[in-house]
Amino acid sequence: MSQDAPWLGxxxxxxxxxxxSIPFDRRRHRDWEIRLLAITPGVLASAEIGLKEHDRLALAKK
Incomplete structure (x- = not known):
């Protein structure tokens, strides 16, 4: 699978x-609704990390 999608890693x-970046107690909470709601900030944090990395690589290329 990773050979077909090298960007996936x-x-x-x-x-x-x-x-x-989400606190441990929210990631592993017993209530699944709290765990589900904790995913949203994690996805936003992932997007911010990805954009920062993209900007860093774009600047390094110039």
Whole structure:
């Protein structure tokens, strides 16, 4: 699968970093609704990390 989508590794790494920014007690809460609501800030954090990385690489290319 990774041979067909080499971009997938970077995406999963960004998502992992974003989800790690969520406090542990919210990520592993017993109530699934709280866990689900905790995903949203994680996805936003992942997007911010991805954009920062994109900007860094774009500046390094110039």
């Amino acid at each position: 970077g995406l999963l790494a960004a998502v992992n970093l974003g989800l790690k």
